[in-house]
Amino acid sequence: MSVGKVYSQSSGERYFEQTVDELIRASLVVLSNAGEQISITSLHSFISSLPIEREQVDSPSWQESSECSRVIANLKARKDSFSPSAWSDLDIAIVFLLEKWPNLDPRTRSNIESAGMPGAYQAGISKGVVKASVQARMLQGNFPFSG
Numbered sequence: 001m002s003v004g005k006v007y008s009q010s011s012g013e014r015y016f017e018q019t020v021d022e023l024i025r026a027s028l029v030v031l032s033n034a035g036e037q038i039s040i041t042s043l044h045s046f047i048s049s050l051p052i053e054r055e056q057v058d059s060p061s062w063q064e065s066s067e068c069s070r071v072i073a074n075l076k077a078r079k080d081s082f083s084p085s086a087w088s089d090l091d092i093a094i095v096f097l098l099e100k101w102p103n104l105d106p107r108t109r110s111n112i113e114s115a116g117m118p119g120a121y122q123a124g125i126s127k128g129v130v131k132a133s134v135q136a137r138m139l140q141g142n143f144p145f146s147g
Contacts, residue, residue: 023047027097036071
């Protein structure tokens with residue numbers, strides 16, 4: 001008997017799928033808590049502006065031009081308005097986006113962006129399913145980061 005999703009694919013394929021899921025989840029946690037519109041366009045814009053090198057996070061040019069940087073800076077300015085639990089979820093998401101994502105091998109990031117993201121956008125955002133789910137869970141104070 002198995003619990004959860006049964007994988008018949010290789011561990012490499014599973015890694016890419018899990019990383020796409022983590023990227024989408026982290027992005028949605030940040031965008032939702034920031035009060036940003038959630039759509040395929042906003043998700044694409046946000047993810048496209050993620051740092052690709054760890055050094056970019058501290059770069060004034062990246063900070064001024066990146067949608068990701070703008071959204072996260074606004075969240076950090078409002079840190080005191082979040083419950084400890086909500087901020088913990090945000091912190092986990094921000095660490096993934098600003099530390100883990102840029103430290104991935106460039107080929108891995110490229111594969112995730114080119115192969116994994118189009119399907120994830122369609123599956124995750126179509127008809128506002130994710131938006132409604134995220135908002136309902138956040139209103140209940142129940143949006144665990146890992147899932």
